[in-house]
Amino acid sequence: MAANQNQKNLFLALGVAVFLVLVISGYATINDLAGKQSQQHQQSISPVFALIENELTEPLHIAKTLGEIGVYDQYFRSEEPDKDALVTQLKGYQDAFGFQFYLAHDKSRKQFNSDGRVFDLIEGQIIWYFALKDETDSEIQAVLGQREDVHLYIDVRQYDDDGKFIGFAGVGKSLSDFLESFERFRGEYGHEFVFVNNRDEIVLSSISELSPAQAETATSGIGIKQLPELYWYDEFTEKSKDTVEPSVIVEAEEGDLLVSRLNLENLNWSLYILTPLNSRQQEVNQSFAIYVALGMVLILFAYKILYRIVDAYIDKVSSNMNQDPLTGLSNRKYGRMFFNRMRKRNRQIAVVVTDLDHFKRINDTYGHMAGDQVLKTISDCFSSVVKKQDLVVRWGGEEFAFILPDTDGEEAKELAEAARLAIERLEIHINESVNVKATASFGIYASRQYADTLDVMIERADRAMYRAKAEGKNRVLSGCEQTL
Numbered sequence: 001m002a003a004n005q006n007q008k009n010l011f012l013a014l015g016v017a018v019f020l021v022l023v024i025s026g027y028a029t030i031n032d033l034a035g036k037q038s039q040q041h042q043q044s045i046s047p048v049f050a051l052i053e054n055e056l057t058e059p060l061h062i063a064k065t066l067g068e069i070g071v072y073d074q075y076f077r078s079e080e081p082d083k084d085a086l087v088t089q090l091k092g093y094q095d096a097f098g099f100q101f102y103l104a105h106d107k108s109r110k111q112f113n114s115d116g117r118v119f120d121l122i123e124g125q126i127i128w129y130f131a132l133k134d135e136t137d138s139e140i141q142a143v144l145g146q147r148e149d150v151h152l153y154i155d156v157r158q159y160d161d162d163g164k165f166i167g168f169a170g171v172g173k174s175l176s177d178f179l180e181s182f183e184r185f186r187g188e189y190g191h192e193f194v195f196v197n198n199r200d201e202i203v204l205s206s207i208s209e210l211s212p213a214q215a216e217t218a219t220s221g222i223g224i225k226q227l228p229e230l231y232w233y234d235e236f237t238e239k240s241k242d243t244v245e246p247s248v249i250v251e252a253e254e255g256d257l258l259v260s261r262l263n264l265e266n267l268n269w270s271l272y273i274l275t276p277l278n279s280r281q282q283e284v285n286q287s288f289a290i291y292v293a294l295g296m297v298l299i300l301f302a303y304k305i306l307y308r309i310v311d312a313y314i315d316k317v318s319s320n321m322n323q324d325p326l327t328g329l330s331n332r333k334y335g336r337m338f339f340n341r342m343r344k345r346n347r348q349i350a351v352v353v354t355d356l357d358h359f360k361r362i363n364d365t366y367g368h369m370a371g372d373q374v375l376k377t378i379s380d381c382f383s384s385v386v387k388k389q390d391l392v393v394r395w396g397g398e399e400f401a402f403i404l405p406d407t408d409g410e411e412a413k414e415l416a417e418a419a420r421l422a423i424e425r426l427e428i429h430i431n432e433s434v435n436v437k438a439t440a441s442f443g444i445y446a447s448r449q450y451a452d453t454l455d456v457m458i459e460r461a462d463r464a465m466y467r468a469k470a471e472g473k474n475r476v477l478s479g480c481e482q483t484l
């Protein structure tokens with residue numbers, strides 16, 4: 001009973017351990033997913049910075065630096081710059097950096113371009129110049145132009161020594177690479193981009209309806225969409241109060257939308273990155289379900305294996321603990337445990353009880369030691385006769401019991417008969433001159449559906465065995481007539 005209780009406790013502990021493993025691995029899975037998700041988000045955002053650096057910041061720095069080191073000073077000082085010299089110089093920059101360069105010269109009201117074009121800055125025609133000229137609060141303006149191949153123009157205001165406005169020095173960069181990158185980000189990560197200038201105008205976007213369709217509109221204001229016109233703007237503003245570079249989840253028609261804002265200070269722009277969350281959420285849910293299912297299967301599998309290992313271990317330990325020292329057979333206590341365990345696994349069982357015939361005589365004739373040797377030899381003989389699944393128990397003294405799972409009366413009788421014959425034929429070698437012969441009487445009992453307890457079965461088999469003794473010994477009788 002105590003061993004049974006210990007076994008129960010062990011399996012309970014095993015169950016608790018499995019539960020803990022489940023909880024911990026579940027927690028680790030969620031953590032891992034969260035980590036993966038944020039890593040994925042990081043990975044998807046970092047190329048955006050590289051893109052901004054290459055496409056926006058680099059031309060801005062070049063335009064600013066050229067203005068500051070005074071490469072255009074001589075042209076700005078003259079009333080009418082030397083067209084050829086200036087264009088050649090601009091073209092040299094274009095070849096070196098791969099952008100368009102231009103100078104808008106206020107005194108002569110002319111614009112000189114690195115592609116060789118020179119044109120007059122006429123009010124009403126060159127809209128950007130007059131719009132930006134009056135915009136004195138920002139030294140740098142980034143605007144879009146050229147309708148066929150959209151360019152980003154970065155205009156840096158130029159001043160003479162007295163601080164008087166003398167024109168713009170700028171660079172122009174084709175945004176075709178930029179627009180291709182938008183496509184890639186949309187396809188790969190589901191991101192959309194909205195670039196907004198300091199007047200809340202959408203100057204560039206991966207969403208074609210938001211991007212200014214025509215070059216001139218970027219400075220004329222015609223057709224430009226305003227950030228507050230976007231449906232998520234109010235919710236975003238409300239939720240992102242007091243946050244410099246916020247990431248906010250807003251409700252959208254197709255599901256939630258993650259809106260992140262980055263401030264592009266050099267340009268005086270903000271970049272809004274929009275990520276639809278529904279597809280991402282589904283992805284996460286799906287992988288979570290797979291992780292959990294896989295985890296469960298693995299854990300259940302491990303539990304089963306562990307259960308069997310522990311079961312076998314307990315079996316071995318308790319069998320060692322419950323061994324008869326003389327014969328090496330199991331004792332009664334283990335016989336009971338074995339019977340109870342088999343009861344759970346099999347539908348029928350049989351027992352055989354056997355008692356050696358005239359054993360007292362052997363003891364009396366050859367001595368107790370010789371008797372012990374006979375007991376040992378006969379025990380080995382029994383063990384060799386039964387099947388692997390069966391158990392031979394030293395029930396007491398010179399009485400033995402076989403517990404035969406999954407065995408009916410007929411099979412039990414055959415086995416008992418085989419054991420009887422084996423003993424009868426046995427020559428038990430005591431010493432050089434003495435060989436002892438022995439016989440045994442057998443009683444069997446078989447039970448279907450494990451209807452009987454071990455005690456009842458043993459008692460019935462015992463009775464049959466005593467009948468066998470009474471009928472002349474060295475025979476097998478059944479205590480359950482219908483099974484014979």
Ligand SMILES: Nc1nc2c(ncn2[C@@H]2O[C@H](COP(=O)(O)OP(=O)(O)OP(=O)(O)O)[C@@H](O)[C@H]2O)c(=O)[nH]1
Pocket residue numbers: 326355356357358359360361363367368369370371372375396397398469
């Ligand atoms: N050597 C030895 N003898 C034992 C051991 N256990 C019991 N015995 C002896 O077994 C004998 C059993 O004697 P009985 O009960 O009279 O049975 P029996 O002589 O076999 O007679 P039947 O059963 O009627 O055939 C006794 O002498 C016990 O001392 C043991 O471990 N070693």
